[in-house]
Each structure stands twice: as structure tokens, then as C-alpha cells.
Amino acid sequence: MVALVRTVAYLGLEARSVEVQCQLASGLPRFSVVGLPDKAVSESRERVQAALAAMGLALPPKRITVNLSPADLPKDGSHYDLPIALALLGAMGVVDREQLVDFVAVGELALDGRIVGSPGVLLAAMHASEAECGLICPAAQGAEARWASGIPVIAAPDLVSLLGHLKGTQQLSAPQLGEVEEMVPGPDLKQVKGQETAKRALEIAAAGGHNLLMSGPPGAGKSLLAACLPGILPPLTPAEALEVSMVQSVAGLLEGGRISRSRPFRAPHHSASMAALTGGGLKVRPGEVSLAHLGVLFLDELPEFQRPVLDSLRQPLETGKVDVARANAHVTFPARVQLIAAMNPCRCGHLGDPSLACSRAPKCAADYQSKVSGPMLDRIDLHVEVEPVSAADLALPPPAEGSAEVAARVAAARALQGRRGEEAGVRTNAELDGDMLERFATPDEAGRTLLMQAAEAMRLSARSYVRMLRVARTIADLAHSKQVGRVHVAEALSYRRQAPRA
Structure with a gap:
């Protein structure tokens, strides 16, 4: 039987x-x-x-x-x-x-x-x-x-x-639908004194889903800025929330059936292994990059991560998924994340201050920054220098504009991008490619001239060129401009990676 x-x-x-x-x-x-x-x-x-x-x-x-x-x-x-x-x-x-x-x-x-x-x-x-x-x-x-x-x-x-x-001898009651958790408020941008350039870069990154690298001395506010990012991102749609919850369910992190509309924010320690970051193990489980799907992956002290571990993120950042190959299984996890990274300019962290810099400056800067590979840095759309904040700046009253005002502009830009890419299933400008990039991100004549000059002078790779166009499209969306203009291209170029300071 x-x-x-x-x-x-x-x-x-x-x-x-x-x-x-x-x-x-x-x-x-x-x-x-x-x-x-x-x-x-x-x-x-x-x-x-x-x-x-x-x-x-x-x-x-x-x-x-x-x-x-x-x-x-x-x-x-x-x-x-x-x-x-x-x-x-x-x-x-x-x-x-x-x-x-x-x-x-x-x-x-x-x-x-x-x-x-x-x-x-x-x-x-x-x-x-x-x-x-x-x-x-x-x-x-x-x-x-x-x-x-x-x-x-x-x-x-x-x-x-x-x-x-x-x-049929007893009746079990039907389970109730799990709760939808309210968004938990985090740090507000009003807590950040100064750093207008970094806050502008954070807004652009949030609006277009772009990767961002902040470089600056210790205590300049890089981690605080990154922690403010979830507060200006739009909440997950019901379909996205279910998608994120499926990853959490496989990882055993979905407690009580509660689904959250907040975007994931994962901040692994720099001692994390490759399996912890990208997934794997004896029983293949999703890693941090998949647990941050449709949210933020924050890597603090970027050069302190092992170089092979960082380089394992290159494929997920490009394709939006992780392929974990094992002898007995081939598993794919989603990994459409927004990478936010922070680093000091050198090991001592005070490269630009002669009174605090170590005796090896500026050679220590080149050695420290070279721990992050060029192809990895090439996948980061926005590079911004975070300057130290003086005591006089800290004594000033909080800025008038906080996360709520920035979040409204980000939501409007994201809504525009969603309507634009609805047919192709594209959520943000960071996913634009091929025909859509040609249709929606081609600059006007003045912008094209500036772009060609910059591409030759800065020796932009094909990937850098495409990512720069995506950023320019996002800047235009924040300005409610249908056409990418010279001013949008110029601002996008200002965020491209520069050579280490001597």
C-alpha cells in the first residue's frame, strides 16, 4: 500500500x-x-x-x-x-x-x-x-x-x-493575514549639518537607484548620511514587498508573517565572508546582497573588506541577481540593490590635514584606495568627497529642509521613472539600458558636446559613459525636465571618480 x-x-x-x-x-x-x-x-x-x-x-x-x-x-x-x-x-x-x-x-x-x-x-x-x-x-x-x-x-x-x-472531529480556525508593519522612522537629514554636496548626491542616488561612494575623514558624517537614505526612499509597492518577503522567508527572517513596506537596509561588517555577502554555504542560503534586494546595501569602511569579497559583488551590481554554483545545485537569488559605500581617504583618515596626516602621506592614500579594484569603483555611479564639519557648523540651527521634503522630490522622480519604464518592467533609471537609454537619456546638442569632450578628457569607459547618462537622466527628472541638458550632464560628470589626490 x-x-x-x-x-x-x-x-x-x-x-x-x-x-x-x-x-x-x-x-x-x-x-x-x-x-x-x-x-x-x-x-x-x-x-x-x-x-x-x-x-x-x-x-x-x-x-x-x-x-x-x-x-x-x-x-x-x-x-x-x-x-x-x-x-x-x-x-x-x-x-x-x-x-x-x-x-x-x-x-x-x-x-x-x-x-x-x-x-x-x-x-x-x-x-x-x-x-x-x-x-x-x-x-x-x-x-x-x-x-x-x-x-x-x-x-x-x-x-x-x-x-x-x-x-472532521475538530475544526482548526483559518489563520489571519499577516500584518503590514509601519515604516520605522530613522535618522532625519535635519540632523546633518552642512554637507550640502553630499546631501545632493544622496538625493540623486535615492531618486534614480544609483550606487554612491562617500569618501572623507572620520567623523565627517558618512555613516549618518547613509542611515538617512531609507527615510527618503519611497515605500515598497505591494508586489515589491511580496518579492522581498520571499527572500526573507527562505532565509527564515519573516517573523509572524509580518510584511514590511520599508526598503531593506543591510550593513554587514567588513569581516563578512564571500558566502555571507553573496550567498552560499553548505545549504545554499541568500547572502546580504540578496537580503537587501530592492533596498540598500551599505558597506562601511569599504577598503577593509577583503578584495575577493568585494569583487564578488561586481556581477550582482551589473545584472541584479546572484548565481551561486555548487557541485550539486545551481541557485539564483535576486539582488537588485542600491550600493552605498563609505571610506576614509587613507588608513589614518586625515589625508587633507597636514597637522593630522601620518608621515606616509600621500603615498598611504594610493595604497589604501588601491585595495578596492578599478572595475568595482567603475560600477559606482556617484563619487562624492565628504569634507569635515567644523564646530561652528555644528553650532548652527538644524537646516530647514529635512528628509520629508527630499522624500517628496524623490517620490515624484521615481513615479516618473515608473511610468516611463512600465512596459519594459524598469523601475528606476539605474536599470535603463539599450533602446530605453537611447530614447530617454540622449542629451541635447550642448549636452552632447560637453559629454564628448569629457569622455575623451576623462577617458570614460563604456560602462562609465552609460552610468553617467543614467545619472544625468535622474538629475533631469528631479528638475522636471523632459530633455537631458548641458547642466544635467555637467552635474553628472562632477560625480564621476577622480584620481586619488597627491
Whole structure:
């Protein structure tokens, strides 16, 4: 007798269908799980057996074989516990086998029969919605599963109540939809004294989704400026919030099914490894660049990161995704991020101040800045020098314009870009390429002349040229100009990377 239960295997943000087949056959008593399981899946035999014992059920004295099909697809994770237990109960005749076919099941079992949470329930719910079937999941993650509309969700706290619901002897209440978290206010631009050039660059970066590098001495306000960025970015749209939540679900960070409209802001320490930043590990999980998808990745003390780790970001910054290749799997995670980086001009940080600079200046500046590769710097659209703030500036009253006023201009520019790129699925000017760049970012005659002169004098690469045009288009959007003019090109050129100061 064979019982079948459907579940899923996670490969990146893709949930692939897996069929759990359980057979009871004559022979020496044995419980085996086959189908390329990892250690966590193999150990589910002990958890399932203990959970059934907690219900007062003993395994039949037969040869029990559980097959996870397709057999050549690697299976990892504890979410296979519940489907294996249900398939076994179906084969034992405890639950109706035909009823189980209509559901996808995910969840980990505790030894006392409780069904506890596991990562990826939102992806399983989306998969169940596409397959037009229901979902059985832990009660703690019912709110998360409800974000996939149009499917029946059975969120059970334990195995006993789940069996009672399936048999009709008790009724589990339908889970409520998870809450939408309010945007948490962060630092306001009114807290930043001076730094008008840096604040202007931050506004342009926010409006067009551009990458930004701030360079300046310690204490100049680089980290504060970066922390102000989420406060001027527009909130996530419902579709974007669901997209971000899917990444968080796979990473196990979606608590209580609560979805936030705030854009992610990730600030990993400079000791982060390549796997931590781009994803990977024994069980491939999203890294910081994917957890910051559709938000901000802030890298403070940029040259202190290991050079191979930084260079691993070059492909994600260009393509908006991360391809993690392993011997047994090839996984793709989304990584459409806005990179904000900060660095000191040299190791001591006081290159421009003769009274504080070290004895190796200015050679230390070239050595320190060379720790970041040229191709990596070429992918950063805006480079701005953050000058130190004097005590007299700090004593001044707060500026009249804060994050609210800047956010309004950013929202207007983003709305314009959204309408412009709606057909092509382009959200911001940072994604403009090919025909769209030709149609919308071609400067007027005066701007084109200046651009050609600058391209030759500054020896702009093809990538720098394209990125400079995108920035010019964003500056024009902030000025409500349909045509990119000479003034917009000139300002965009002022933010291109310059040679280190001697």
C-alpha cells in the first residue's frame, strides 16, 4: 500500500514539486528514507517516530520505505518531517490517502508531536497557489502562508489537531493575514549639518537607484548620511514587498508573517565572508546582497573588506541577481540593490590635514584606495568627497529642509521613472539600458558636446559613459525636465571618480 503527499524543495526562490511516497511492505521491520536526502531529512525518521509515539501510535512491524521523488533532486531541510509523517499515516490507514493529495505540506516535527516553523513557507504557499491546491503548515506560519491568495491554508499547532481537522472531529480556525508593519522612522537629514554636496548626491542616488561612494575623514558624517537614505526612499509597492518577503522567508527572517513596506537596509561588517555577502554555504542560503534586494546595501569602511569579497559583488551590481554554483545545485537569488559605500581617504583618515596626516602621506592614500579594484569603483555611479564639519557648523540651527521634503522630490522622480519604464518592467533609471537609454537619456546638442569632450578628457569607459547618462537622466527628472541638458550632464560628470589626490 502506497500513500502520496506533496511537498516542495527550495532552490533559491524557486519551489520545486516533490512527491513523498510511503510504502508498507512485508519483511524485517525497517524505516528508510531514500531520494537523495541530506542529514536533516534522514534524521526525520527519528522525529516522525517520536511524534507518532507521543500520539500513542507505534510503527507497524513492516518494512517502511519513504521515497522523495524526483530521486535525483537534492533534498535538504527539516520541512520534510510533516509530509513524511502524513504519508506514513496515510499508508497506515490513519488518515484518508485521497484527502492528502489536495494539499502541499511543509513543517518540522517536535518530539512531542508539535508542528514547528521552518524557512520558506511563503514560497511553498505560492507554489500551492500555482498548483491550485491547499497548504498544510505550522500554526506559527499560517499568517505568512495567507499572503498567497486564493488557497485554503490549514495551520496546525500539532499533529493531533491536524488529524482531527482532516477527519472532521475538530475544526482548526483559518489563520489571519499577516500584518503590514509601519515604516520605522530613522535618522532625519535635519540632523546633518552642512554637507550640502553630499546631501545632493544622496538625493540623486535615492531618486534614480544609483550606487554612491562617500569618501572623507572620520567623523565627517558618512555613516549618518547613509542611515538617512531609507527615510527618503519611497515605500515598497505591494508586489515589491511580496518579492522581498520571499527572500526573507527562505532565509527564515519573516517573523509572524509580518510584511514590511520599508526598503531593506543591510550593513554587514567588513569581516563578512564571500558566502555571507553573496550567498552560499553548505545549504545554499541568500547572502546580504540578496537580503537587501530592492533596498540598500551599505558597506562601511569599504577598503577593509577583503578584495575577493568585494569583487564578488561586481556581477550582482551589473545584472541584479546572484548565481551561486555548487557541485550539486545551481541557485539564483535576486539582488537588485542600491550600493552605498563609505571610506576614509587613507588608513589614518586625515589625508587633507597636514597637522593630522601620518608621515606616509600621500603615498598611504594610493595604497589604501588601491585595495578596492578599478572595475568595482567603475560600477559606482556617484563619487562624492565628504569634507569635515567644523564646530561652528555644528553650532548652527538644524537646516530647514529635512528628509520629508527630499522624500517628496524623490517620490515624484521615481513615479516618473515608473511610468516611463512600465512596459519594459524598469523601475528606476539605474536599470535603463539599450533602446530605453537611447530614447530617454540622449542629451541635447550642448549636452552632447560637453559629454564628448569629457569622455575623451576623462577617458570614460563604456560602462562609465552609460552610468553617467543614467545619472544625468535622474538629475533631469528631479528638475522636471523632459530633455537631458548641458547642466544635467555637467552635474553628472562632477560625480564621476577622480584620481586619488597627491
